[in-house]
Amino acid sequence: MGVAPLVQHILIERRRLMQNGCIVSFNGKLNDERLDEQRFETPQHVKTTTAWRSDYNEI
Incomplete structure (x- = not known):
């Protein structure tokens, strides 16, 4: 009974990603x-916290 x-x-x-540009922009x-x-304590903390962004944009 489907x-x-x-x-x-x-x-x-x-x-x-632009196939769903509104969501990507949001x-x-x-x-x-x-x-x-966010409060960053060291430059290394900034790099590790924001590293996902370059991965997301390039993959």
Whole structure:
């Protein structure tokens, strides 16, 4: 007794973030605000905390 799904999932292709540009923009602004509120103790702390951003943007 299969029921047809009412919502169809459409996946974003790898490295095609602009296929969902509104969400990417929102997430970027939210992350900027979170980083603005964070207190960094050392330059190394900054590098480790923000390293995910370059990984996210390049992968």
